Amino acid sequence: MSSSYYDIDAILTDAQKVPTTFELDIPALGYLDNAAGHTLKSGTRLDLPLWLSEMLAVSSTASSTTPSKSLVTLDLPPSLAPRVMNALKADPKSVDLRALAQHFYGLGERILELFEEDEVCNVLMASWRKRAAEISDHASQVGQGGRGGMASGDGVEFLRGLDEWERDLFRRCHDSGKAMRVWMGEVKKN
Amino acid sequence: MYGDLGNKLVQQAKRTQKLEHLPPYSTEIVRAITREVRDLDKDASNILQSFNGSFDPSADPATACTLLVDHLCMRRDKRCLLAYHRTRTDKLEEMVWSGNDISDLAAQQPKNLNGNQEGGSDLVSVDGSSSSLSPEEEEYVRQYSDLLAAYKGQWTDIDLTGSLDPPRDLFIDVRVLKDAGEIQTEYGTINLTKNSQFYVRQGDVERLISQGYLQKLS
Structure with a gap:
């Protein structure tokens, strides 16, 4: 999915926090650690929104005398931790992605631009495929008068755990199915 | 933290996308964010001033980082503000195309549903306090309507904003x-x-x- 400057979901995706470790002392930035007026010490680890930490991580203290060093280093956010990856590998459908991050796949995409993590990338793609099929099933069942689909507790649980992209997918599946039936119905009338 | 207000605004925009009507303009938050940008700018200017215009980032990475954070926060605020307004203007343009005029927008609030508005496309009949638009947005709608009318005027035998369903009876x-x-x-x-x-x-x-x-x- 491409995102534009004005894309509301892209902006909200960028607001998600990433663990960021500062690599040098910065006197004026104490307020980031809720301690305004104090020096932000090197090695301090903070959860900063992606829009801030990304740009800090890619800029470096380049100079002719000392080897260039990043201002900060990033870690994988907890929502993409190995524990979550294992759960997704075991059973993609049983993970509540929304509880991990509202824009889970959006965050994953952005993070993978910064990290070389083939494993995470593969797990995300595989789980997306598995879950997309499930979402499509649910969306078409809801369209047909909710028989079975919403009634089973398992389905409700699963649908509640969708992230924003998946909710969008669900909506599109549902709407397109409906539009198709309306169109077929009109064809029959004539 | 800087940027939190912007986030709030964008969340409102997200809700707006799914609504039929346009919620009231968040004058307060918009004003607070512009103030935040002004503060950040003042902060950055002060830092730079103490260097008398000869700032070398590699000599003082800590200050460079502070400036970078200031700048990124301003940039973020700007993006949030623009996205918020763009969401609203998109919605307004849609309403203009579908034939609602601005007096209908105010009429969406139930208490305003009285039939004493005179004239077809009377734009001034809305009293400012109950309108969900900012004055700038009202002006935008007015000018956009004019633009659309001028565009439609090029074709007299087809109504571009007309219904797409064929009529059953004349x-x-x-x-x-x-x-x-x-x-x-x-x-x-x-x-x-x-x-x-x-x-x-x-x-x-x-x-x-x-x-x-x-x-x-x-």
């Missing part, structure tokens, strides 16, 4: 919900007074139906 029964004055049709003049009922050509009254002056009776 003539329809309509009931007048609000006084709309006299209209000219091929078959003479009709005086549309409230609660009266007419059998008219659909093409003549389509605009009035979409504006809520007439109700189509099946």
Whole structure:
């Protein structure tokens, strides 16, 4: 999915926090650690929104005398931790992605631009495929008068755990199915 | 933290996307964010001033980082503000295309639903306090409507904002919900007074139906 400057979901995706470790002392930035007026010490680890930490991580203290060093280093956010990856590998459908991050796949995409993590990338793609099929099933069942689909507790649980992209997918599946039936119905009338 | 207010604004924009109507303009938050940007700018200017215009980032990475954070926060605020306003103007443009005018926007708030607005596309009949638009947005809608009218004027035999459903009958029964004055049709003049009922050509009254002056009776 491409995102534009004005894309509301892209902006909200960028607001998600990433663990960021500062690599040098910065006197004026104490307020980031809720301690305004104090020096932000090197090695301090903070959860900063992606829009801030990304740009800090890619800029470096380049100079002719000392080897260039990043201002900060990033870690994988907890929502993409190995524990979550294992759960997704075991059973993609049983993970509540929304509880991990509202824009889970959006965050994953952005993070993978910064990290070389083939494993995470593969797990995300595989789980997306598995879950997309499930979402499509649910969306078409809801369209047909909710028989079975919403009634089973398992389905409700699963649908509640969708992230924003998946909710969008669900909506599109549902709407397109409906539009198709309306169109077929009109064809029959004539 | 800087940027939190922007986030709040964007979350409102997200809700707005799914709504039928336009929620009131968040004057307070917008003002607070502009203030935040001004503070950040002052902060950055102060830092730079102490260097007398000869700042070398590699000599003082800590200050460079502070400046970078200031700059990124401003940039973020700007993006949030622009996205918020863009979401709203997109919505307004959609409303202009679908034939709602600005007095209908205010009428969405139930307490304003009184039938004493005069004139078809009267833009000033909304009193400022109850409008969900900012003054700038009202101006935007006005100018956009003018633009659309000028664009539509190029084709006299087709109504670009007309309904896409083919009509079933040429003539329809309509009931007048609000006084709309006299209209000219091929078959003479009709005086549309409230609660009266007419059998008219659909093409003549389509605009009035979409504006809520007439109700189509099946």
